[in-house]
């Protein structure tokens with residue numbers, strides 16, 4: 302596996318590969334990889350001639366009071382995992398490479414970023430869209446793969462990619478869960494034993510939503526209430542939001558659910574913030 306650290310080297314290699322007719326599939330990550338990330342890479346590998354994975358813990362998407370300093374890192378382990386899978390290139394720039402001295406350009410997607418995660422983490426999506434733009438311009442992929450767990454991120458990246466004519470196809474991999482249902486996340490490592498058990502309330506609440514919908518419930522407000530109750534029943538979790546939204550616009554469904562809908566939840570347990578989601582009915586264009 303070729304490890305590239307500089308943007309210009311990545312661009313040169315990408316130009317060379319594209320000139321030779323190779324398609325490039327890209328998986329951006331912040332490292333501390335789990336099976337969920339590896340699923341994304343499997344898609345890139347199966348669909349493209351060359352696979353590129355990036356590892357960069359992006360400071361601009363963390364709020365001032367968030368977990369940038371303690372975000373888990375294990376570069377050697379990550380390298381071994383993706384190399385074993387057959388990844389061709391690891392792009393691993395450092396902070397000064399991605400944000401050179403004096404850097405003052407940001408990419409902002411309006412509207413979609415104001416609600417849900419955006420309401421609780423006001424600068425988060427600006428950091429994500431800025432770094433993903435920089436990564437796309439460095440790697441120049443035809444395909445980029447993201448995880449459904451970050452459903453709003455998927456919607457935002459799709460909109461940005463379309464609005465800025467990036468010419469990158471966005472593919473989305475389903476949420477990878479632990480055996481007991483907890484959605485895989487690098488942040489799960491923060492959870493103590495009791496917290497880990499209590500965090501399952503998120504998955505239970507989503508299962509409950511699906512069951513209600515399967516049984517014919519179509520009131521978004523009712524489903525939302527049941528989901529919130531299930532999470533709060535744990536007694537130890539603080540709910541940031543539980544909402545039934547349209548999967549592409551992330552706008553809350555106010556009345557009856559017709560067609561594709563997504564239940565999204567975010568909650569805090571101790572100092573850890575977890576998110577999860579599930580589709581109701583047909584999966585719409587975000588599956």
Ligand code: PAF
Nearest residue numbers: 329330331359429432451
């Ligand atoms: O989903 C993530 O891990 C990050 O938000 C991403 C897309 C790698 C940008 O830093």
